[in-house]
Amino acid sequence: MNVLILGGAGMLGPYVARELAPAHNLRITDIKPPEEDLPGEFLHLDAADLDGVVAAAADMDAIVNLSVLRRHRQTAWDVSTRGCYNMMQAAVTHGIRRVINTGPHYTVAGRHITEIHDFDIVPDIPPQPGTNLYALTKAMGLEICRVFTQHHDISVQHYLFYNFKNPAAIQPGERYAPYVISWENSAEVFTLGLDIDLDALPSRHEVFYVFADMPHGKFSNEKTKRILGFKPRQDVEILWK
Amino acid sequence: MRILITSAGHDRSTALADHLAQNHEIRLTERTHVETEREFAFSALGHDSSTNLLTRGIDAIIHAVEPLPGEDVSSQLDAATRCTYNLLMAAAEEGVQQVILLSTLELMAGYPPGYRVAETWRPLPSTEPPTLTKHMAEQVSREFAREGSLGVTVLRLGEASYKTIAVAVDEALAEPASLAAKHRSREEGGAEAWSITHIGERA
Numbered sequence: 001m002n003v004l005i006l007g008g009a010g011m012l013g014p015y016v017a018r019e020l021a022p023a024h025n026l027r028i029t030d031i032k033p034p035e036e037d038l039p040g041e042f043l044h045l046d047a048a049d050l051d052g053v054v055a056a057a058a059d060m061d062a063i064v065n066l067s068v069l070r071r072h073r074q075t076a077w078d079v080s081t082r083g084c085y086n087m088m089q090a091a092v093t094h095g096i097r098r099v100i101n102t103g104p105h106y107t108v109a110g111r112h113i114t115e116i117h118d119f120d121i122v123p124d125i126p127p128q129p130g131t132n133l134y135a136l137t138k139a140m141g142l143e144i145c146r147v148f149t150q151h152h153d154i155s156v157q158h159y160l161f162y163n164f165k166n167p168a169a170i171q172p173g174e175r176y177a178p179y180v181i182s183w184e185n186s187a188e189v190f191t192l193g194l195d196i197d198l199d200a201l202p203s204r205h206e207v208f209y210v211f212a213d214m215p216h217g218k219f220s221n222e223k224t225k226r227i228l229g230f231k232p233r234q235d236v237e238i239l240w241k
Numbered sequence: 242m243r244i245l246i247t248s249a250g251h252d253r254s255t256a257l258a259d260h261l262a263q264n265h266e267i268r269l270t271e272r273t274h275v276e277t278e279r280e281f282a283f284s285a286l287g288h289d290s291s292t293n294l295l296t297r298g299i300d301a302i303i304h305a306v307e308p309l310p311g312e313d314v315s316s317q318l319d320a321a322t323r324c325t326y327n328l329l330m331a332a333a334e335e336g337v338q339q340v341i342l343l344s345t346l347e348l349m350a351g352y353p354p355g356y357r358v359a360e361t362w363r364p365l366p367s368t369e370p371p372t373l374t375k376h377m378a379e380q381v382s383r384e385f386a387r388e389g390s391l392g393v394t395v396l397r398l399g400e401a402s403y404k405t406i407a408v409a410v411d412e413a414l415a416e417p418a419s420l421a422a423k424h425r426s427r428e429e430g431g432a433e434a435w436s437i438t439h440i441g442e443r444a
Contacts, residue, residue: 048315077323077326082319085314085318088368131330147367
């Protein structure tokens with residue numbers, strides 16, 4: 001499969017690229033050059049550049065969007081919201097049916113509302129990001145994707161993450177977020193998302209929480225395991241054991 | 242009341258300014274320079290302090306979310322999302338009491354003709370302006386209301402005269418969303434400062 005990775009030179013991108021490279025042809029883009037050699041072709045591209053994103057998606061079978069700029073009040077909107085619009089326009093232009101988008105957990109579950117009080121938080125809740133810049137800009141991107149899936153035969157899987165860990169660097173007793181995953185384990189879900197029969201998804205717009213099995217039950221990764229066949233590694237358990 | 246009206250270059254904003262000026266102080270703003278006899282302040286609605294200055298001393302904002310002439314879709318989307326966020330963030334910081342968002346009843350055009358479509362129904366935006374951009378402006382505004390930092394009244398405008406729209410705006414100013422929320426009981430879920438009213442007919 002020919003796969004366009006937007007924002008592939010960030011923190012998660014190299015893990016995803018190494019995971020996908022053996023089975024897929026990769027075209028990786030980013031606004032900054034990669035800090036290490038990445039497999040496949042690399043293009044310098046701003047996700048906010050509509051024409052550039054459309055051009056980069058030519059001849060692709062799938063788009064994986066890893067773009068993220070969290071804190072700046074111009075670029076956060078450019079990347080997380082307009083970037084999703086540009087990605088979906090590119091998918092429409094080239095007839096690309098498979099899109100994987102990414103974001104933080106509070107794209108749907110604003111942490112001021114649910115995280116402190118609740119348990120068994122699932123991804124299929126009405127998005128309520130609040131006004132936190134990162135959460136809201138990603139939530140608006142998610143909503144744009146949802147609208148496009150209502151009008152076009154495009155399937156969008158949203159993978160929401162919270163906290164990434166390098167298992168080898170975990171210190172005994174260190175603090176951790178309510179959901180955690182190792183970098184390597186997180187990359188594995190993208191293979192599942194590219195392999196899954198799109199007709200096996202419940203709808204053309206699905207949201208997944210991607211993290212390791214954790215004992216406290218704040219969030220639920222059950223859907224990710226059930227539908228995508230995700231297998232959490234047991235490589236971050238030292239955090240609570 | 243001191244009222245800020247955005248999209249000053251749009252005919253509807255001009256008409257609303259003419260109507261509201263009879264009883265209120267009006268400030269117009271636009272993302273480009275506009276010739277007008279009324280108080281006007283250019284604002285790109287950026288995230289700098291100028292947007293705070295724009296909203297300082299304002300009691301209510303009528304946010305029209307209209308594109309500039311010839312503006313491409315991507316820029317329209319940017320204005321509807323990022324600029325709305327900046328405007329409402331500044332408004333919340335400056336203590337503005339009320340925001341009236343002028344949206345479109347075209348958001349409900351996807352429902353079959355003859356249905357009695359209510360404000361509580363899900364909007365059905367297309368992937369093009371104006372429904373996509375108005376929808377996104379609603380979505381951004383809703384989060385401010387959800388957090389309680391602003392009272393937001395959404396007026397989804399259908400086929401309606403300027404006079405009808407002006408009356409709706411008058412009514413919204415008389416009973417802001419936050420006030421309406423206070424009047425509802427807790428059992429009715431009246432905690433959110435968010436209301437939607439459909440004005441006119443679906444096309």
